[in-house]
Amino acid sequence: MIIGGGAAAHACIAAYREHGGELSITLVSDDDRLPYFRPHLTKELLTGDISFDEIELEDDDSWYAAQGVDVHLMCRATGIDLPTRTVGTEHGPVPYAALLLATGSRAASLPVPGADDPAIVSVRHAADAARLLDLTADAQPVLVIGSGFVGCEAAASLRSRGLDVTMATTEAAPQVDRLGPATGRLIGGWLSDLGIGFRGGARAAGFERGTDSIRANFAEGPAIEAGTVIVATGATTNVEVAQAAGLAARDAVAVDGSMRTIVPGVFAAGDIADAMHPVAGRRLRVEHWGDAERMGTVAGTVMAGEQAAWTQVPGFWSNIGGRQLKYVAWGDGFDEVRVRPSAEGVTIWYGRDGLCAGILTFEHDEDLAAGDALIAAHAPFRR
Ligand SMILES: Cc1cc2nc3c(=O)[nH]c(=O)nc-3n(C[C@H](O)[C@H](O)[C@H](O)COP(=O)(O)OP(=O)(O)OC[C@H]3O[C@@H](n4cnc5c(N)ncnc54)[C@H](O)[C@@H]3O)c2cc1C
CATH class of the missing domain: 3.50.50.60 (FAD/NAD(P)-binding domain)
Structure with missing residues (x-):
């Protein structure tokens, strides 16, 4: 069952x-x-x-x-x-x-007034993505609330179809709270290159319906008018x-x-x-x-009666506007970061308690494979 x-x-x-x-x-x-x-x-x-x-x-x-x-x-x-x-x-x-x-x-709900407006959608199921495509066909611009991977991917994908997209988030840069400033700058730069507006430090306080648009109010700063709002504030x-x-x-x-x-x-x-x-x-x-x-x-x-265990170092990937990030990590925190940029991409190493705890790469698959092995081996973190 x-x-x-x-x-x-x-x-x-x-x-x-x-x-x-x-x-x-x-x-x-x-x-x-x-x-x-x-x-x-x-x-x-x-x-x-x-x-x-x-x-x-x-x-x-x-x-x-x-x-x-x-x-x-x-x-x-x-x-x-x-x-x-x-x-x-x-x-x-x-x-x-x-x-x-x-x-x-x-999808985590946003407990603010007006969050049940039909022009507000979160993407978890295929039906949500279908609804989002329907909405954005004639209700623009798009406002994305939240700067996790789901929000960044949705913003970049819709922008690639020529839509006017803005992201508003409590974070100072995308993913900065979870993955640190270097990753925040990297993803923030990609969103900016794509022409996606970004407002950090913006806590959504509620939504008000207008005739053809929805107004998102924030705890501080001006409201943002949108046709469609994507709430991507976690799971x-x-x-x-x-x-x-x-x-x-x-x-x-x-x-x-x-x-x-x-x-x-x-x-x-x-x-x-x-x-x-x-x-x-x-x-x-x-x-x-x-x-x-x-x-x-x-x-x-x-x-089925055989033995098995979950032994791989956890990891995910994310595609943001044609660029792919890959991440392998224990995922439960870091206290040191080392950034290795190159002409093609970047590798960001994460350490915790003096040991390798994670690695995030863009265009550096060879580092990812090496990092995976170092994390699994609890290798010392090299500064
Ligand atoms: C839009 C989006 C993009 C993502 N992209 C990536 C990515 O690029 N890389 C990555 O690593 N991860 C990604 N993730 C995360 C990844 O999809 C999840 O970690 C993964 O789906 C979890 O799998 P699961 O089997 O635990 O649960 P789910 O895939 O969430 O499936 C759970 C199922 O259980 C059903 N269900 C729940 N409660 C009940 C109930 N009481 N009775 C019957 N059915 C029930 C749900 O409807 C759902 O069908 C993404 C997630 C989302 C939402």
Whole structure:
């Protein structure tokens, strides 16, 4: 039984079958589509390079039936009864021998007046990207609130189609709070090169509807008028079902390196997993596509009766206006940064407690591979 229809869920099915798992599988997802490649939503889909027909993880929908998976779309799991090993769903109760919680995240809401205006959208599901494309077809300019990767990618992709785009964010530069000033300057420069307006230190205070536009007010400084507003202020994990069953503390489900929760037969993977990483030697919770897939693969393999663990250093990539950043890191903080620019790109090294903790590269894949190995080896950070 799998709750969720994202990266971890899909990878779990594939691994379970590949490793000889023979039980039938039920997947419930509250999305209206079969698992798709979520990173496309703010990149190739918004630039117009691909269509919605090209985002599914499986080219052929019959793959699920061939794998013996009974898929329930637009079906929410509502509760887990651990003693009877049953999941309550909107389509009725489903018994399980093994259960994977892979409910991922949703876009964080912006708790300010007027945030429910129909011209305000957050991008998490394919339907959100479709709505954004519809809105921006005739409601411009575009205001992006938030300077995380989702906001930066969406801003750059829409700008590449000639739209007038401004970003407003509490940060002084994109990603500066999470990845430091050098990364902030790098991404900020890219947005500026693309002609995207930027206002830092701007805390959204509310929205007011005008006749043809929406006015975004900020705690300080002038309001900004827009046709469409994208709220990209982070993500919140979908842990309510796990929480009600006593499986989640705060925003995540604690699992061991093999994605097992404390309850036998119950696993968690992807954004909601707070996993003991055997190489890091501590718990990590990350929101990366590749790691959600790796964790789902581990869960499926272990459910099939084999051994596996999440051992890779976590990492992600981001495409911002045709430039690709790559990042590999433990992701839970740094206290030193070393910047190595070159004519082609840049490498930014992150250290913590005197050890290599992360690396971010632009046009330096060779450094990325070396950095990955140094981080995994807990190598000293060279200043
Ligand atoms: C626009 C966007 C772009 C991104 N780009 C990148 C990128 O370039 N690189 C990168 O590394 N990461 C990227 N990410 C992050 C990455 O997509 C996530 O880390 C990854 O999708 C997490 O996978 P998951 O399986 O944990 O959850 P998700 O992919 O979020 O899937 C969870 C699924 O569970 C469903 N669900 C939730 N609750 C229930 C319930 N109660 N019952 C039934 N179904 C439920 C949800 O609807 C969803 O279908 C991006 C994210 C977004 C939103």
